[in-house]
Amino acid sequence: KAGVTQTPRYLIKTRGQQVTLSCSPISGHRSVSWYQQTPGQGLQFLFEYFSETQRNKGNFPGRFSGRQFSNSRSEMNVSTLELGDSALYLCASSLESAYQETQYFGPGTRLLVL
Amino acid sequence: ILNVEQSPQSLHVQEGDSTNFTCSFPSSNFYALHWYRWETAKSPEALFVMTLNGDEKKKGRISATLNTKEGYSYLYIKGSQPEDSATYLCAFISYYNQGGKLIFGQGTELSVKP
Numbered sequence: 089k090a091g092v093t094q095t096p097r098y099l100i101k102t103r104g105q106q107v108t109l110s111c112s113p114i115s116g117h118r119s120v121s122w123y124q125q126t127p128g129q130g131l132q133f134l135f136e137y138f139s140e141t142q143r144n145k146g147n148f149p150g151r152f153s154g155r156q157f158s159n160s161r162s163e164m165n166v167s168t169l170e171l172g173d174s175a176l177y178l179c180a181s182s183l184e185s186a187y188q189e190t191q192y193f194g195p196g197t198r199l200l201v202l
Numbered sequence: 203i204l205n206v207e208q209s210p211q212s213l214h215v216q217e218g219d220s221t222n223f224t225c226s227f228p229s230s231n232f233y234a235l236h237w238y239r240w241e242t243a244k245s246p247e248a249l250f251v252m253t254l255n256g257d258e259k260k261k262g263r264i265s266a267t268l269n270t271k272e273g274y275s276y277l278y279i280k281g282s283q284p285e286d287s288a289t290y291l292c293a294f295i296s297y298y299n300q301g302g303k304l305i306f307g308q309g310t311e312l313s314v315k316p
Contacts, residue, residue, distance in 0.1 A: 092245075121304075131246075131291060133304040144304070178245065187234050187295045187304065188253065193245035 090115065092181050092194035100200045106167040109197045113160050113181030119143075120162040121186040122154060125176040125196075134177075136186045137162050144186070166199075174201045204228055206294045208307035215282050215314055222278045223310040225292030229273035233297035237266055237277055240309070241288040249277075249290075282314040 093112045101107050113120050121144075122134040133146040137156035154164040160181075166173055176198050180191040207226045215221050227235065237249040250259040255270040263280045279286055289309040296303050 130308050131293075131306040133293075133306070146304070180246075187297075188251065190248040190251055191236070192248070195245055 092179060092192050094177075094179055094194040094197050096197060097195065098198050098200075100202060101169050102202050103169055103171060105169050106165065107169060107199060109164045109177055109179075109199075111162045111164070111179035111181075111194060113162070113179075114192055117181035117183055117192075118160050119182045119184055119186050119189075120156055120160060121180045121182075121191065122162070122164050123178040123180065124148075125178060126172075126174075131178075134164070138184070169201045171201050174199060204294070204296060204303060204305050206292065206305045206307040208290075208292060208310050210310060211308070212311040213313070215312070217282060217284060217314055217316050219282050219314075220278065220280045221282055221312065222276050223290060223312075225275045225277070225294070225307055227273050227275075227292075227294035227305075228296065229271060231296040232270045232273075232294075234295040235268060235275050236293040236295070237275070238291045238293065239288045240291060246291065279312075282312070284314045284316050287312055287314045 095110045119138045121136040125131045136144040140156045151167045156162045176196045178196045180193045182189040182191045235252045238246040240246040250266045252268045257268040259266050265278045268275045289311045291309045293306045
């Protein structure tokens, strides 16, 4: 079974731009979660999607949004990029629930905002 | 504000040593606790999902215990090997009537010398 895939793997953007990251979960997994990892804040939960609906949300501003498609693939969008958005963005998938089941992580997208 | 603390921050042991680290979390509104291993240049790998007070999980030389009443979980590694070198993260999940919150600790960085 193929693992979780994320595209692109690396991205450089400038302040004020927007960016869209993509995540394809393991086949059959319906829950997709997104995380941000920075040296200062560690790993932080962004949101979880299930059946095309946002089910849980972390403490991030509205510039961070996402969506999930009917095939469970998910995208995450960050608008009006700030320098502090430079981070590793990870997505993870699980069968039904990010909270009660094993999550499988993708390789991440490293975003650099200049 | 929910706080998840891990101790120690880092640990250096010799091959063959047994070691343990702690994850402390708020004891109210407990829903689940996850343990992850994160090796450099790889994705986080789920070790355990713990949901019940007194829960104990084992996977090879690694085991974990959970005490939800006092708000802590221990991760044990028996006979550490160099390949155990990684950052070990716990993630606490609390559940309110509006949804869940998933919060990571800052991790314990383990280095095992041959």
